[in-house]
Amino acid sequence: MSLIEYDAIVIGAGVAGLTAGTLLAEKGKKVAVVTAGEPTACLSTGCIDFCSNMDNPEEAIAALPAHHPFHLVTKTQIHEAFYDFKRRMAGAGLSYTGDTNRNRHVLSAIGTFKTTCLTPETMQASPQNEQENIHIITFAGLKDFYPGYIISRLKNASFSTYDAGISTTMGLASLFEDENFLETFLLWMEKQNIRENKIAFPAVLGLESASAVKKTIEHRLERPVFEIPTIPPSMPGRRLFNCLKDGFRRAGGVIYWDWQATGAEKSGRLIEAVITGSHGRPNSLNAKAFILAAGSFVGGGLRAGHSNIVENIFDLPVFTPGKREEWFEQDYFSVNHRIGRAGIIVDESFRPVEGPWDNLYACGAILAHVEALKNGCGHGFALATGRAAAESLLEAGR
């Protein structure tokens, strides 16, 4: 038993967990987020996908199968989640662009187009078709970006290479935070006589101040600049996470960093505490209510055994899509792999069904039937369900 009792403890510091936590903290609740470490959001493109399998996200959500957990969120809640996120991000200097009724395209690092709903300011100018006229800047020795992929698909694209002496995206991003480096780089850029209408960069324009760096380059070269998301580690993903994390702390929330939740203390129909392994000794954190936002397999919320799938913290029943040999299709690209349906089934108040717990909620990628890749339900789904779970928790407390 811990000395402090929180009103709510959120397990997981991803988009769903931090969204839920921030909302609760702003309503005056004493909230802690417990996380094993950096969330998978740090690996993401930073783009917010609500539902990307159609041109119109609202229609796409409405067309999802009946058992999809997006249907547990009301249209109003989705709108609130959307505008609230935009407002918060703009306030924190990380503006996002997009509409609830129209998906956008973001040019990928292999020259394909990713469909998403909200894009960070640094990707706002990303081309919407293959005809656009772009000039790509890359960096000598950079391991995770090869303009040749893009050139092979976009006819009106060319590239130049700058030697910054660093081969990683994160190393370059930290260089862009240095004014002297930026100035030297801009002088080089000006000598390149770039003729194309837009200038593209791998997403390395700063760790935190990318929007400002982008504006500086645009100002000097007098044309739109945009970032292309790279494979992990991804700077736009980290920027998103840092922004959400700072927002949560500003609202009064506490983060237990590097505290992996390993189990729970239970009594009757209530969860009393989560047990965390931290710094070599077990610990427990008490709260009145808990929100499970630990993610799916990659995030660590779910774990597959030889023949079953388990949730290890609360030992909740997990929807398992058939036998192991049925989890994956033969075709890698099918996006219908049944494993995407695995997860926790919740009721309309986001409480796990079949679990006897009155004060436990679940949201985000750990939910069953999300099929994130197939449906393009990413961070937008996390925003909406994180918000809805928090509201449900508040409702129950009244």
Add this chain to the structure above:
Amino acid sequence: MIKTDVIIIGGGATGCGIARDLALRGIPHCLIEKGDYAAGATGACHGLLHSGGRYVISDPVSARECFDENMILRRIGEKCVENTGGLFVRLPGDSKIYRERFLRSCAEIGIPTEVISSSRALELVPSLNPEIEEAIRVPDCSIDPFRLCMLNMKTSELKGGLSFTRHRVIDILKSHGRCTGVKAIDTGTGEVKEIYGNIIVNATGAWADRIAQLAGGEVPLTLSKGSLVITNHRLTNMVINRLRPASDGDIIVPNEAVCLAGTTSLAVEDPDKIAILPVEVDTIIGEAGRMIPHFNHTRIIRAFSGVRPLLKSQKLDSRESSRGFQIIDHQNGMYSIVGGKLTTFRLMAEKMVDAIMNAFSLKKECETAQKPLDGQEELSGYPLSKRLADMKNIVCECELVTRQDVEKIIEQTKTRHVGDISHRTRLGMGPCQGGFCTFRALGIMHDLEILSPGQSVGSLRDFLQRRFRGIRHALWGDQLREEQFVEYIYLGILALGKRSEPH
């Protein structure tokens, strides 16, 4: 038009061994392979250089051949053979009678053995099941089959031999009933080459009957599929065999940073249509886990199958079939060489080339057993210090392969296939199975202008599809987690899915 003396079809260990032997005896030759070297059964086995112990009771002749070849290969190929030593372990319940027969047969044939106590065995291999009754030490080794083929081809190359990988033989050219050459299609460009020669050697393993049929002959084979699994690290430094008649999952071989365990044995009809069954994977893990208990909890990074081309036999279990080899003279200028095993590839090549020399009425003794394999001086043997010296340029973090290594292979081979780079550098063979480095390797091909516009995304798709065939059988635990992550990278971040095109 290309003219040579001997055309070898098939770039497995046998074909590559024949090329080396011909080169050393001064015979012009040309090798044609439909994939990359070691693409068939050669690259889909344990990588075990047998001591002969495995076959000592069922096939004493093969066992003796294995032992002799083991001694030769560890001498001539030190850069592709690791002298691990091996143990046959007896678990509670395993037959004592088999043990007696095993020891007696080894003594008769001349395979050195040493019976050691279970505590001594546990000192040698601490991960062994502590319940083993005893162990018998034998001179097993592990061998890198990819490297073995490359090194054999090095001699061929030095002596002016020709070779074409990614060329599929589509027809055998004939004149007055004799084979005079082959027609082969470049699977990349579609270009058809005609290659003429006096003798054609069919060293195509499981595909031997098909090639023989193109020339009007036949090769009666029994095809037996064997599946294996790879762990993400080395659980033992010695080869571990189960002391019992050959059965499923009874051999574990350490190879570089991983272990391979297998196999199974199931009859198949078509060598191009083999699928791994979940039950095979579970059986191998269960059986290997009886010898090394940690096997049950370790991460399996991939499962794969190879097809054993066995001489036709009446016996039901193909593991009981003869592992000996046979040279078939089709009396029309084509010879087929079938059966055998990786360990005896050099001997098979020697006998094949002896027959060719005889047909040409030439006399020159075989030197393949005496001369060390060419090209070994260039191989570093992977010292960590060397690999870490250039951290900045490492493109495969799992296997510590640098950009320079990749560029060198691309420049040498002009390949457009990531697999070809993997076979020569181990790129993509670690826990992520190419999740990150494939994107990079293809990117480097772009930088070197090997790929034409539009090829890259297709190559990436092909690679991921092929990769998935191997890993989908081992998806649970951390490997499933990693796979979901890689799927997110390619289908999510890079939008390589079906809905990626703009409207």
